[in-house]
Amino acid sequence: MSAATETALGLTERTGVGARLAKFVVYTGLxxxxxxxxxxxxxxSFNHVSDPTQLSxxxxxxxxxxxxxxxxxxxxxxxxxxxxVVGFGLLLQVAVSVLAGYALARKVFPLMTLxxxxxLATMMLPEEILALPLTLVLADLPLVHVNLMGTLxxxxxxxxxxxxxxxVMTEFMKDVPRELEEAARIDGAGELRIFAQIILPLxxxxxxxxxxxxxxxxxxxxxxxxxxxxxxxxxxxxxxxRTLRIDPAVTPGVVLAASLLALLPSVLVFLFFQRSFARGxxxxxxxx
Amino acid sequence: MSVRExxxxxxxxxxxxxxxxxxxxxxxxxxxxxxxxxxxxxxxxFVYFKFIPMAQAIGMSVQDVRPxxxxxxxxGANYAEVLGSDGFRSAAWNTVVLAVGQTAGSMIxxxxxxxxxxxxxxxxxxxxxxxxxxVVVPLAVTAELWRIMxxxxxxxxxxxxxxxxGLGPSGFINDxxxxxxxxxxxxxxxxxxxxxxxxxxxLAGIDRGLYEAATVDGxxxxxxxxxxxLPGLRPVFAILFVLAAVRGFRTFTEVFLLTNGGPNGSTxxxxxxxxxxxxxxxxxxxxxxxxxxLFAATLVLTVCVQLLRRRRSA
Numbered sequence: 161m162s163a164a165t166e167t168a169l170g171l172t173e174r175t176g177v178g179a180r181l182a183k184f185v186v187y188t189g190l191x192x193x194x195x196x197x198x199x200x201x202x203x204x205s206f207n208h209v210s211d212p213t214q215l216s217x218x219x220x221x222x223x224x225x226x227x228x229x230x231x232x233x234x235x236x237x238x239x240x241x242x243x244x245v246v247g248f249g250l251l252l253q254v255a256v257s258v259l260a261g262y263a264l265a266r267k268v269f270p271l272m273t274l275x276x277x278x279x280l281a282t283m284m285l286p287e288e289i290l291a292l293p294l295t296l297v298l299a300d301l302p303l304v305h306v307n308l309m310g311t312l313x314x315x316x317x318x319x320x321x322x323x324x325x326x327x328v329m330t331e332f333m334k335d336v337p338r339e340l341e342e343a344a345r346i347d348g349a350g351e352l353r354i355f356a357q358i359i360l361p362l363x364x365x366x367x368x369x370x371x372x373x374x375x376x377x378x379x380x381x382x383x384x385x386x387x388x389x390x391x392x393x394x395x396x397x398x399x400x401x402r403t404l405r406i407d408p409a410v411t412p413g414v415v416l417a418a419s420l421l422a423l424l425p426s427v428l429v430f431l432f433f434q435r436s437f438a439r440g441x442x443x444x445x446x447x448x
Numbered sequence: 449m450s451v452r453e454x455x456x457x458x459x460x461x462x463x464x465x466x467x468x469x470x471x472x473x474x475x476x477x478x479x480x481x482x483x484x485x486x487x488x489x490x491x492x493x494f495v496y497f498k499f500i501p502m503a504q505a506i507g508m509s510v511q512d513v514r515p516x517x518x519x520x521x522x523x524g525a526n527y528a529e530v531l532g533s534d535g536f537r538s539a540a541w542n543t544v545v546l547a548v549g550q551t552a553g554s555m556i557x558x559x560x561x562x563x564x565x566x567x568x569x570x571x572x573x574x575x576x577x578x579x580x581x582x583v584v585v586p587l588a589v590t591a592e593l594w595r596i597m598x599x600x601x602x603x604x605x606x607x608x609x610x611x612x613x614g615l616g617p618s619g620f621i622n623d624x625x626x627x628x629x630x631x632x633x634x635x636x637x638x639x640x641x642x643x644x645x646x647x648x649x650x651l652a653g654i655d656r657g658l659y660e661a662a663t664v665d666g667x668x669x670x671x672x673x674x675x676x677x678l679p680g681l682r683p684v685f686a687i688l689f690v691l692a693a694v695r696g697f698r699t700f701t702e703v704f705l706l707t708n709g710g711p712n713g714s715t716x717x718x719x720x721x722x723x724x725x726x727x728x729x730x731x732x733x734x735x736x737x738x739x740x741x742l743f744a745a746t747l748v749l750t751v752c753v754q755l756l757r758r759r760r761s762a
Contacts, residue, residue, distance in 0.1 A: 167566040168651060168659070168677040169669055186564060187575055194579040194641060200605060201593050260490035267483035275487060282498045284750040286698040288719050289739045292726040293504035294497065302500060321493040351482055380586045382701040387727070398588035402705060405592060412596045419589045430584040434577065441642075442649040 198423075205417040226417035233410065234392070235418050238400040242379070242422070244312055245396055249319035249378045250371065256320045257370055258363075261329025262355050266341065276330075283323045288383055294318065295387045310390035319378055325370040328440070332366035333359055368436035372429055379426045397422040505743075508736035519733075526737035535713070536721060536738060543717040546632055546703075547696025553636035555688055558643025559681075563673070565644070566651050576648075580641045587638075591705035594634045595621070598706075621707050624714035631706055631715055635699070643688055650684035651677070686756045690749050697746055718742050 208221035263269075264276055287294075298308045298318075308314030336359055344354050360367075385396045392403060401422060405415050430437055509526055511519040530536045565576045582590070597605040598620035607617040620630040658676045667675065700719035703709065709716035709724075718738060726735035 167563075168654075168673055169563050169566070187571075190561065190564065190575060191578055194582055194637070197593055197597060197637070198581055198585070200597065201589075204596070256489045256493060259486045263483040263486035267486075269480065269483045272483075275491070278499075279490070279494060282494060284747060285498060285502065285743070286694070286746060288698040288700050289743045289746070290498070290501040290505065292722065292732055292735050292739060293501035293508065295727075296504060296732075297496060297501050301496065317493070318497040321490070321497045326490060355486075376584050380588075382586075382588050382704075398586050401588050401592045405595070415592055416596065419592050423585055423589045426584045426586060427581065430581070431577070438645065438649075441645050 201416050201420055201423070204413055205420045207413055226411075226413040227421075229410070229414045230404070230418045230421070233404060233407070233414070233418075235397070235400065235404075235421060237393075238395050238397040239421055241312060241394065242396040242398070242425075245315050245319075245381075245385070246375060246378045246425075249316045250374045252316065252320040253322050253325055253374050253378075254367065254370060257322065257325035257329045258360065258367075260326045261333050262359060264326070264330045265333035266336075266359065279323050279326055282321070283327075287318075291383055291387055294384070298388060309388060310394055311388070312394055314388040315381070315385045315394075315396070318384060319381075322374065322377070325374060328366055328370050328373075329363065332363050336362050365436070365439070368433060369440040372433040372436045373440045375429050376426045505736045505739055508733050509740045510737075511733050513732040513736075522733070526733045527741070529734055530737045530741065535716070536718075538713060539716045539718050539721040542628060542715060543697060543699070543719075546628060546635070546699060546715075546717060547693050549629070549632040550635040550639055550696050550699075551689060551692040553632060554639030554643045554692060555685070557636060557640040558688075559647055561640060561644040562647035562651060563677075566648060576644075580645060582638045582640075583642045583645075585638070587701040588705060590634065590638055591702050594630075594637075595706055598622075598630055621715075622711060624712045627707055627711060627714045631702055634702060634706065635696075639692065639695075643692070646684060646688055647681065650681045654680040683756070690752050690756070694746050694749050697742060697749075 203219055205226050206222050206224070207219040208223040208225065260279070264272065295309065298314045300307060308317065340358055340362075341354055344358050349357070380398075381396070382398055385394075385399050389395050389399060392400070395403065397418065401415060401418055404410050404418055508519075510521065510523055512522045512525075513519050561579060565572050565579065585593075599605060599607065600617070600619045600622045601607065602611065602617040604617065604620075606620070610616045610618070618626055621627045654677065658680075659672060662672045662676050698719060699717055700723065703715055703717050703720050704723070707715040709720045719742070722735045722738045722742070725731045725738065
């Protein structure tokens with residue numbers, strides 16, 4: 161089979177000088193459009209020019225001043241808040257999803273379908289729409305009457321309920337052969353042991369998927385922290401960007417420097433775990 | 449290593465066959481409360497942060513919500529007010545325009561991108577990753593970055609670029625005529641790579657033999673795309689369309705940060721309006737009615753996804 165039949169456009173086949181040039185131009189254009197703004201961000205944050213709306217490919221006078229000023233405005237604190245929220249939020253979300261996935265995939269019990277449907281139904285329920293009542297719930301948790309408004313905990317606890325992660329775990333755990341579980345049971349292993357030592361270790365790829373997805377989703381959270389944080393001491397870094405920008409003493413370069421810090425963690429996670437990411441995308445969109 | 453391979457390695461051959469006939473007993477083994485114990489954390493969190501807020505949204509939407517004074521039942525009055533107000537109608541219209549523009553833009557661009565970067569060479573993998581980066585950039589960062597790039601004077605970054613071909617300078621998000629389109633462009637920049645990834649997964653599922661057959665029959669590239677690629681991707685198109693439309697309906701962060709509804713209400717969308725009603729004017733009842741209406745619209749679209757999916761798997 162010739163290479164021309166491999167892809168829809170058969171681009172790999174054409175090797176003439178004209179075709180090569182055309183391909184080079186097209187791919188450079190793609191790169192410019194999608195990576196270009198991010199390069200602007202990178203360059204602008206190191207650029208000394210007071211107005212980084214100016215076009216430049218390399219910083220004219222490279223400097224770390226933008227970062228220094230950003231740190232003077234408390235960016236370190238916002239960054240730590242963000243790490244705190246993403247750390248504990250992800251931990252909670254993964255723990256909840258793994259436990260629920262185990263019950264839904266490996267057990268048969270009355271009302272199981274109802275539970276599954278109820279959890280999946282929340283995927284149609286964008287959190288934006290629940291924003292207003294969620295603030296009321298967080299201000300006075302029913303039954304226990306705790307007020308989580310203004311606290312980082314208020315931004316973390318709701319993150320535990322994420323149907324996507326439960327769905328991925330359930331689907332994956334269903335594929336673990338029954339025989340393994342039976343064998344362990346015969347050997348006298350208890351429920352927790354089967355869960356922790358047999359099923360969970362076999363689900364590492366799925367843990368990668370929900371870990372990477374959970375991280376980027378939580379890092380991207382905006383509305384929930386916006387509603388919960390009542391003053392800047394509880395702001396996460398994405399929220400703080402707006403506060404920085406509104407400050408008349410702050411130049412765009414400083415906003416870009418803080419943006420770079422807000423962007424780096426999710427880009428790094430994506431670059432390191434690309435494979436898990438691609439798997440999560442397709443399982444979420446096509447299979448889910 | 450896949451799960452099945454792992455299992456094959458770990459299970460001693462003499463154990464597995466003995467265990468299989470016991471399938472009937474498995475259901476009875478363990479106590480009835482074991483699955484509920486594992487489900488408990490999820491159930492508590494879903495009840496607290498999904499179901500109670502949902503019930504409360506519906507409850508508030510038919511009440512006049514007055515903190516500390518007690519709520520009073522007003523029936524459909526909140527809905528009537530929402531549906532009757534010019535502000536909400538124009539916000540709903542802007543939301544639909546934005547959703548349609550972003551959905552169409554990202555899908556068309558995403559499809560073209562997917563065709564261009566389909567393939568296995570290392571160079572293409574690099575370009576794919578670079579093109580995908582916008583998706584993982586936090587929305588707040590995307591908005592601040594584009595805000596700076598949209599700088600409305602001639603020395604703004606995009607104004608300089610379009611100045612090279614003799615256009616502009618444009619006011620972008622500061623001009624009521626271009627503000628909504630500018631937000632849509634930002635959304636397309638972030639949405640197209642996502643759609644590209646999904647299309648790539650769909651393209652990988654197309655039978656290579658069909659391309660070969662088409663080429664042997666003398667089909668041009670355009671004919672191959674029209675008669676082989678597009679029909680093969682039809683389910684992907686349908687699902688992406690509805691997912692993107694739902695995403696468009698709930699747009700909040702980009703608009704909030706880029707224009708916050710301005711200039712002159714030209715970019716007000718339903719979510720920014722609900723935010724203002726609920727948090728700035730403390731009109732929780734009216735805001736909730738708007739949210740419930742938005743949910744109804746989302747639900748209709750999501751039901752469409754489910755029907756499409758079912759038809760595909762049937």
